[in-house]
Amino acid sequence: MGTTKSRISRRRLLKQGAAAAAAGAALAAPGTAALAQAPAVITGRTFRAWISRGAGRGRTTLQEVRLRPITGRQVVVRTEACNLCYSNVGAVLGLQPAPPASGGTSAASVGLAGVNANDMALMQGHGGVGVVEAIGPEVRRVQVGDRVCVSGTPQCGSCYHCLRGRADICQLLGRNLPGDLVPVADLRDGTPVYSNSHIGGLAELMVTFEEWVVPVITKATPTDLGMVLSCVSVAGLGATTTGTLAVVPPGGTVAVVGCGPLGLSAVQGARIAGASTIIAIDPIRTRRELALKVGATHILDPNVEGAKLIERVRGLSGGPTTRAWSGGRDSGGRRSGAGADVVVEAAGAEFVRPKLEGGPDPTGILPMQQAYEMCSAGGHLVTTGLVRGTIALPAFLFAIGGISHSGGQAGGANPMRDIPRFVEMLHKGQYDTKSLVTRVVSLEDMIGAYEEVAYRTTVTAIMTA
Numbered sequence: 001m002g003t004t005k006s007r008i009s010r011r012r013l014l015k016q017g018a019a020a021a022a023a024g025a026a027l028a029a030p031g032t033a034a035l036a037q038a039p040a041v042i043t044g045r046t047f048r049a050w051i052s053r054g055a056g057r058g059r060t061t062l063q064e065v066r067l068r069p070i071t072g073r074q075v076v077v078r079t080e081a082c083n084l085c086y087s088n089v090g091a092v093l094g095l096q097p098a099p100p101a102s103g104g105t106s107a108a109s110v111g112l113a114g115v116n117a118n119d120m121a122l123m124q125g126h127g128g129v130g131v132v133e134a135i136g137p138e139v140r141r142v143q144v145g146d147r148v149c150v151s152g153t154p155q156c157g158s159c160y161h162c163l164r165g166r167a168d169i170c171q172l173l174g175r176n177l178p179g180d181l182v183p184v185a186d187l188r189d190g191t192p193v194y195s196n197s198h199i200g201g202l203a204e205l206m207v208t209f210e211e212w213v214v215p216v217i218t219k220a221t222p223t224d225l226g227m228v229l230s231c232v233s234v235a236g237l238g239a240t241t242t243g244t245l246a247v248v249p250p251g252g253t254v255a256v257v258g259c260g261p262l263g264l265s266a267v268q269g270a271r272i273a274g275a276s277t278i279i280a281i282d283p284i285r286t287r288r289e290l291a292l293k294v295g296a297t298h299i300l301d302p303n304v305e306g307a308k309l310i311e312r313v314r315g316l317s318g319g320p321t322t323r324a325w326s327g328g329r330d331s332g333g334r335r336s337g338a339g340a341d342v343v344v345e346a347a348g349a350e351f352v353r354p355k356l357e358g359g360p361d362p363t364g365i366l367p368m369q370q371a372y373e374m375c376s377a378g379g380h381l382v383t384t385g386l387v388r389g390t391i392a393l394p395a396f397l398f399a400i401g402g403i404s405h406s407g408g409q410a411g412g413a414n415p416m417r418d419i420p421r422f423v424e425m426l427h428k429g430q431y432d433t434k435s436l437v438t439r440v441v442s443l444e445d446m447i448g449a450y451e452e453v454a455y456r457t458t459v460t461a462i463m464t465a
């Protein structure tokens, strides 16, 4: 946190807020119109933040900014830890345009109002953990002093999807394009500063809305908490332990394609859920070894297996017997082996060629297609990788092969329901953070660590502020 540690009392904030009515940001964009309504709360606090602007390498710099008055359901969180997510490599390092992922995570995304993200001063990151420093007068979910996860996925609780138990696809998730964002701070020259996707994270403060915060009651260290509640861990555990998208049967078979922090969290989730056979697939040797350490029973290198990869996974999924009249598993003769009950695809596209072993397809399309064909009849594929291009699948298999597929935004995790459960998994020693955190950096050293993430020379980098 550097030297600016001034805490702000809630009473003082509310008092000052009354005098500052109407000074708050007005959210004009459709869909976010009700996010900020009440009198503003003055803070005036300065803090350091990694700000992206313009294009190309060097677009993200560490700057001192001044917090704007907060209002309505806004929440100011003092950052404890933030994961350097691979999906933001393009936006943070300016290596190339990011893939068309969710909204504001793209370096070149253009909002409904025609605002280009490259022209905006954007606080990078999309989630983290920390302590609430200030809240707008309408906030109910958290109080000043609470430890919270600022979740990459919001949960408004009242949209169509939240109401039917699918907060993983809360409709506020899509309200993060440049035109939806509100200024939360100012640069020294008065340039307005925005939080990426209403979240941020790569800064001493996160300025977000109530819908994105989840209170967590824990004494876990910032690094451990930042790891287990990172966007990627939440997605990996979500896909395997929540049952929203797929149910991992105890004693069943799970294949995980791609062993970055998301895949390694899925491996752990499969273990926690009681799977007996957990097949981890990654081109990088050190990541396969990590997979074995955190719960995989088998590891495969896609570069070695080549075209036989699908058959290898199907062959490992058969269980003790293939005898049809004895409860054995096979694919009924049409395909080899049985196939996995659940496959989690966590490979995704490469922004830059890794300095360690590269995969067979930098676009991430091939691993996704292979993941589908690894599923058993009646099995389930959850995809989480961000890829560019078009998926081609055998049409017969797709049409009547009995495989179901979920596009796994956040792995189906429902933030308010599942994040506290993931913290319990940390408390009980079920989820291993120590093996996954391969780099811890200070705010100042963030960019160097992001390069390591980009070139895959580290598995997970956690920034502590």
Ligand SMILES: [Zn+2]
Binding pocket: 085, 086, 087, 126, 152, 231, 232
């Ligand atoms: Zn992420």
Ligand SMILES: [Zn+2]
Binding pocket: 154, 155, 156, 157, 158, 159, 160, 161, 162, 163, 167, 169, 170, 171, 172
């Ligand atoms: Zn919602």
